[in-house]
Amino acid sequence: xxxxxxxxxxxxxxxxxxxxxxxxxxxxxxxxxxxxxxxxxxxxxxxxxxxxxxxxxxxxxxxxxxxxxxxxxxxxxxxxxxxxxxxxxxxxxxxxxxxxxxxxxxxxxxxxxxxxxxxxxxxxxxxxxxxxxxxxxxxxxxxxxxxxxxxxxxxxxxxxxxxxxxxxxxxxxxxxxxxxxxxxxxxxxxxxxxxxxxxxxxxxxxxxxxxxxxxxxxxxxxxxxxxxxxxxxxxxxxxxxxxxxxxxxxxxxxxxxxxxxxxxxxxxxxxxxxxxxxxxxxxxxxxxxxxxxxxxxxxxxxxxxxxxxxxxxxxxxxxxxxxxxxx
Amino acid sequence: xxxxxxxxxxxxxxxxxxxxxxxxxxxxxxxxxxxxxxxxxxxxxxxxxxxxxxxxxxxxxxxxxxxxxxxxxxxxxxxxxxxxxxxxxxxxxxxxxxxxxxxxxxxxxxxxxxxxxxxxxxxxxxxxxxxxxxxxxxxxxxxxxxxxxxxxxxxxxxxxxxxxxxxxxxxxxxxxxxxxxxxxxxxxxxxxxxxxxxxxxxxxxxxxxxxxxxxxxxxxxxxxxxxxxxxxxxxxxxxxxxxxxxxxxxxxxxxxxxxxxxxxxxxxxxxxxxxxxxxxxxxxxxxxxxxxxxxxxxxxx
Amino acid sequence: xxxxxxxxxxxxxxxxxxxxxxxxxxxxxxxxxxxxxxxxxxxxxxxxxxxxxxxxxxxxxxxxxxxxxxxxxxxxxxxxxxxxxxxxxxxxxxxxxxxxxxxxxxxxxxxxxxxxxxxxxxxxxxxxxxxxxxxxxxxxxxxxxxxxxxxxxxxxxxxxxxxxxxxxxxxxxxxxxxxxxxxxxxxxxxxxxxxxxxxxxxxxxxxxxxxxxxxxxxxxxxxxxxxxxxxxxxxxxxxxxxxxxxxxxxxxxxxxxxxxxxxxxxxxxxxxxxxxxxxxxxxxxxxxxxxxxxxxxxxxxxxxxxxxxxxxxxxxxxxxxxxxxxxx
Numbered sequence: 001x002x003x004x005x006x007x008x009x010x011x012x013x014x015x016x017x018x019x020x021x022x023x024x025x026x027x028x029x030x031x032x033x034x035x036x037x038x039x040x041x042x043x044x045x046x047x048x049x050x051x052x053x054x055x056x057x058x059x060x061x062x063x064x065x066x067x068x069x070x071x072x073x074x075x076x077x078x079x080x081x082x083x084x085x086x087x088x089x090x091x092x093x094x095x096x097x098x099x100x101x102x103x104x105x106x107x108x109x110x111x112x113x114x115x116x117x118x119x120x121x122x123x124x125x126x127x128x129x130x131x132x133x134x135x136x137x138x139x140x141x142x143x144x145x146x147x148x149x150x151x152x153x154x155x156x157x158x159x160x161x162x163x164x165x166x167x168x169x170x171x172x173x174x175x176x177x178x179x180x181x182x183x184x185x186x187x188x189x190x191x192x193x194x195x196x197x198x199x200x201x202x203x204x205x206x207x208x209x210x211x212x213x214x215x216x217x218x219x220x221x222x223x224x225x226x227x228x229x230x231x232x233x234x235x236x237x238x239x240x241x242x243x244x245x246x247x248x249x250x251x252x253x254x255x256x257x258x259x260x261x262x263x264x265x266x267x268x269x270x271x272x273x274x275x276x277x278x279x280x281x282x283x284x285x286x287x288x289x290x291x292x293x294x295x296x297x298x299x300x301x302x303x304x305x306x307x308x309x310x311x312x313x314x315x316x317x318x319x320x321x322x323x324x325x326x327x
Numbered sequence: 328x329x330x331x332x333x334x335x336x337x338x339x340x341x342x343x344x345x346x347x348x349x350x351x352x353x354x355x356x357x358x359x360x361x362x363x364x365x366x367x368x369x370x371x372x373x374x375x376x377x378x379x380x381x382x383x384x385x386x387x388x389x390x391x392x393x394x395x396x397x398x399x400x401x402x403x404x405x406x407x408x409x410x411x412x413x414x415x416x417x418x419x420x421x422x423x424x425x426x427x428x429x430x431x432x433x434x435x436x437x438x439x440x441x442x443x444x445x446x447x448x449x450x451x452x453x454x455x456x457x458x459x460x461x462x463x464x465x466x467x468x469x470x471x472x473x474x475x476x477x478x479x480x481x482x483x484x485x486x487x488x489x490x491x492x493x494x495x496x497x498x499x500x501x502x503x504x505x506x507x508x509x510x511x512x513x514x515x516x517x518x519x520x521x522x523x524x525x526x527x528x529x530x531x532x533x534x535x536x537x538x539x540x541x542x543x544x545x546x547x548x549x550x551x552x553x554x555x556x557x558x559x560x561x562x563x564x565x566x567x568x569x570x571x572x573x574x575x576x577x578x579x580x581x582x583x584x585x586x587x588x589x590x591x592x593x594x595x596x597x598x599x600x601x602x603x604x605x606x607x608x609x610x611x612x613x614x615x616x617x618x619x620x621x622x623x624x625x626x627x628x
Numbered sequence: 629x630x631x632x633x634x635x636x637x638x639x640x641x642x643x644x645x646x647x648x649x650x651x652x653x654x655x656x657x658x659x660x661x662x663x664x665x666x667x668x669x670x671x672x673x674x675x676x677x678x679x680x681x682x683x684x685x686x687x688x689x690x691x692x693x694x695x696x697x698x699x700x701x702x703x704x705x706x707x708x709x710x711x712x713x714x715x716x717x718x719x720x721x722x723x724x725x726x727x728x729x730x731x732x733x734x735x736x737x738x739x740x741x742x743x744x745x746x747x748x749x750x751x752x753x754x755x756x757x758x759x760x761x762x763x764x765x766x767x768x769x770x771x772x773x774x775x776x777x778x779x780x781x782x783x784x785x786x787x788x789x790x791x792x793x794x795x796x797x798x799x800x801x802x803x804x805x806x807x808x809x810x811x812x813x814x815x816x817x818x819x820x821x822x823x824x825x826x827x828x829x830x831x832x833x834x835x836x837x838x839x840x841x842x843x844x845x846x847x848x849x850x851x852x853x854x855x856x857x858x859x860x861x862x863x864x865x866x867x868x869x870x871x872x873x874x875x876x877x878x879x880x881x882x883x884x885x886x887x888x889x890x891x892x893x894x895x896x897x898x899x900x901x902x903x904x905x906x907x908x909x910x911x912x913x914x915x916x917x918x919x920x921x922x923x924x925x926x927x928x929x930x931x932x933x934x935x936x937x938x939x940x941x942x943x944x945x946x947x948x949x950x951x952x953x954x955x956x
Binding site for chain 1: 671672784786787814815816817818819820822823841842843844845846847848867868871872881882883884885886887888889890892893895896897898899900902903
C-alpha cells in the first residue's frame with residue numbers, strides 16, 4: 001500500500017462513453033479521470049447505472065470509448081489499431097460478474113482456460129495442458145475437474161475458472177467487474193481472498209468494480225465513488241469510511257446495513273431515485289437528491305479537485321469555486 | 328488462526344469430489360432424448376426409412392420400373408404385398424425407392440436453406456446495422472410470397488426434376504432459417520462468455536464459429552428436423568400437381584397423384600404412398616418435438 | 629413477549645428432480661411471536677424460500693411435496709387445511725412480497741387496479757371504496773396517489789417494491805413474509821424500503837418473516853434470527869445475542885466471511901469448501917464437512933437442539949458436550 005512511491009500503470013483522462021438510445025444520448029461515462037499505480041487496487045463503487053462497468057470495459061476497449069485517453073504503460077490504447085488491441089489483451093484482462101454467463105456452456109473447463117493459448121498460438125498442445133493444470137492449482141481448483149463442464153460446477157468454482165482464464169496470458173492488469181456479487185457470502189470471502197493472494201504472488205494491478213462498498217473498501221487501496229457517469233470522490237480506503245466528503249458518499253455509507261447490533265449511525269435516507277443518465281441534471285449530477293443542495297449546484301457541475309493529499313472531491317461544499325470546464 | 332496456505336488453496340474440488348461423470352451438454356441432451364419414448368419411436372422410424380432408402384435395391388422385391396400390364400391396379404396379394412399401380416408396377420418396391428427421393432429432397436432442401444439462410448442470418452445477427460437491414464428486408468420479400476407458390480414458380484421456370492425441386496423447396500424456406508438463426512445469434516451475442524472470448528483476444532470469426540454457432544444450434548436443429556418434414560410435403564405437393572419429380576422415378580407425391588383417378592376402383596394405389604408420407608412426417612415431428620424438449624434448458628432443473 | 633403466532637414443527641419438504649430426491653427442508657422448527665420480526669438467514673439452497681412457500685402452502689407440486697410436519701398459525705394447523713380454506717388465509721392473514729416485484733405484478737394492468745383487486749378479493753367493498761383504499765395504500769408506501777393509473781413498467785425497481793408492499797398490506801395481514809425484498813435494489817433505495825417496512829410494522833403491528841442473506845439487513849430490522857444451512861435451522865436467537873455471541877460454527881463462519889465497513893481486516897476468514905449437493909447431503913451434521921471443529925461423531929449423529937441460553941438454541945454437538953470446541 002505504498003501507493004505514493006510508484007508510477008501509474010494506467011492513466012485515464014477525460015474518458016467518455018455515450019450510447020445512442022431511443023430515448024436520446026445516454027452518457028454512461030461522462031468525463032472520468034483517474035490513475036492506477038503499479039501494484040495497487042483501485043476500487044470503483046456506485047449503484048446500478050452509474051457507469052462503473054462501462055468504465056471498466058472502456059479502459060480495456062471492450063467497448064469503444066467516445067472520447068478521452070487511456071494511457072497504459074505510457075501508450076494511449078484508444079489510438080491502437082485492432083491488432084495492437086489484441087496484443088494489449090495479453091497485458092490487461094477482466095474477471096466478470098456472472099460466473100454462470102461468462103463461461104461458454106459447451107466448452108469443458110480445460111478448453112475454456114486453454115482458449116487464450118490457442119488464440120495467441122502459445123505453447124505446444126502438451127505444454128498448454130500442463131499450463132491449464134498449473135493455473136487450476138493456482139486458483140484452488142482440483143485438477144479432477146479438468147474435463148468437467150461449467151454447468152457441473154457451483155458458482156464459486158466457476159468463478160475460479162473465470163479467474164484462471166484471466167490469468168492464462170500472464171497479464172499485469174485485471175479489471176474485476178463485480179467478481180463476487182453473484183456469490184454467496186461464504187464463497188464470496190473465498191474468492192476475495194484468492195484475488196488478494198494472486199495480487200501478492202503475481203504482482204497484479206487491479207481495478208475492482210462493485211456496488212458493495214464494504215467489499216470495495218476491504219480489497220482496495222483507493223476507492224472512487226461514481227454517480228451517474230461521473231466520479232464524485234476518490235480517496236484512500238481508510239478515508240472513505242472515516243472522512244467521506246461528498247454528500248453522496250456519505251449517504252451511500254449510511255445506507256449500508258452493518259451487521260452489528262449497536263451500529264448506531266446517523267442515517268441519511270436519500271429521496272427519490274437515481275435520475276436517468278439520458279437526461280441528467282444540468283448542474284451537479286447529484287443536485288436533485290442532495291440534502292445540501294445550493295443554487296449554484298443547479299447551474300454548473302463542480303470539478304473533481306484535490307482537497308487534501310490524494311483526496312479528490314467534486315462538490316461546492318468542499319471547494320466552492322471549482323467549476324468543471326466546458327467540454 | 329488458519330495459516331495462509333489453508334485459505335489460499337482451499338481446493339474446492341478435493342473436498343467434494345465430483346462423483347458424477349462429466350457430461351457435455353450434447354451427452355446431456357441425448358440422455359434426455361432417450362427418456363422420451365415418442366421421440367425415440369420417431370427416431371427409430373426415421374432410421375428404418377433411412378436404411379430402406381440406402382438398401383432399396385436389396386430390400387425391394389421388384390424393380391420399380393417393371394410394368395406388368397396384365398396386373399394393373401391389383402389389390403394387395405402375396406406376390407405384391409401392397410398391390411400394383413395403374414401401370415402394374417409393384418407399389419411396395421416403388422414406396423421403398425420413393426423413400427430415397429423423399430429423404431434426399433427433404434435433407435438436401437433443408438441443407439440448402441440452412442446453409443444460405445443460416446449464414447445470412449448469422450451475419451445479420453452478429454453485425455447488425457445496414458447489413459442486417461438489407462438481408463432481412465430481402466428475406467421479408469421472399470417471405471411475402473407463399474413458399475409453395477415460390478417453389479412452383481421456380482420449378483415452372485427451370486423445369487422439374489430432382490435437383491430443381493430440391494433447390495426450389497430449399498430457396499422457398501431460406502427466410503425461415505435466416506430469421507431463426509438471426510434471433511438465436513442475437514441472444515447469444517449478448518451473453519457474457521462472448522465478451523469473455525473477445526477479452527482474451529478472439530477474432531470475430533472465432534467468436535462466431537467457436538462460441539455463437541454451437542450455442543445457437545438448439546432451435547436450428549429443431550426447426551431443421553421439422554423442416555425436413557415440410558420439405559418432403561412440399562416436394563410431394565409439387566409432384567402431385569405434376570411439377571416435381573419426373574416419371575418413372577418413384578416419388579410418393581407423384582404416386583399419390585397417379586392413383587387419384589383409381590381412388591374408387593383401387594383405393595390402395597393412392598392410400599399406401601399417402602400412408603408412407605404420413606408416417607415419415609409423423610416420425611419427423613415426433614423427433615422434432617422430442618428434440619425441442621431435450622434441448623430446452625428450462626426443463627433442465 | 630406475547631403469544632405465539634406461527635409455530636413450525638418438524639417440517640420436511642422434498643423436491644423430486646432428475647438427479648434424485650432433494651431434501652429442501654428437513655427437521656425444521658421455528659416459532660414467531662405476535663408483533664415480532666424473524667430474520668431467516670442462509671445462503672443459496674438453505675431452504676429459506678421453500679420454508680416460506682410451505683407456510684403459504686404454495687410449494688409447487690409436482691415436483692415438491694410437504695412430506696411431514698405441522699405449521700400452526702393462530703392455533704390452526706395450516707397443513708390440514710383444504711385448498712379453498714387456504715385461499716382465504718393467503719392474502720387475508722398471511723401475505724408475501726417477493727424479491728423481484730416485476731414478476732409478481734401484472735404488466736398489462738395499472739398498479740391502482742391491482743391493489744383494488746387485492747382489496748376486493750378479501751373485503752366486501754364497493755369499487756369506489758376499493759379505489760379509495762388503493763390510493764390510500766399508495767400514499768402510505770410513499771407513492772403519489774396520482775400514479776395509481778400507471779403501469780408497472782413505468783415505475784423504478786424501488787417503486788415497484790413499494791407497490792408490492794402496498795398489495796401485500798392492503799388486507800392488513802397478521803403475518804407478512806418478505807422474500808429477499810431488497811436484494812434486487814440499490815443500497816440507497818434499499819435503505820428507503822427498509823425504512824418503510826420498519827415504519828409500517830410499528831404502525832400496523834404486523835408480524836414479519838424476513839428472508840435474507842444479508843446479516844446487515846437482519847441487524848437493522850429483525851427481533852429474532854434463525855440461521856439456516858442445507859435445509860435445516862442451525863441456530864436461533866434474539867438478534868442481539870446472535871450478533872454478539874454467535875455459537876454455531878457456521879454462524880461464526882458467516883460473520884468471518886463478511887468484509888467489514890468500519891474495521892480494518894486485511895484478510896477474511898471464510899468457511900472452506902462449498903455448499904453440499906442437495907441430492908447427496910452429508911450424514912450426521914450437514915455442516916461437518918466444512919466445519920473447522922468437526923469430530924468423528926459429527927458425521928454419525930444428527931445434532932439435537934441445545935438451549936445455550938433462554939431463547940438461544942444451537943444445533944451443534946459442541947454444546948451437547950460431545951465435541952470439544954477448538955480454540956481458533
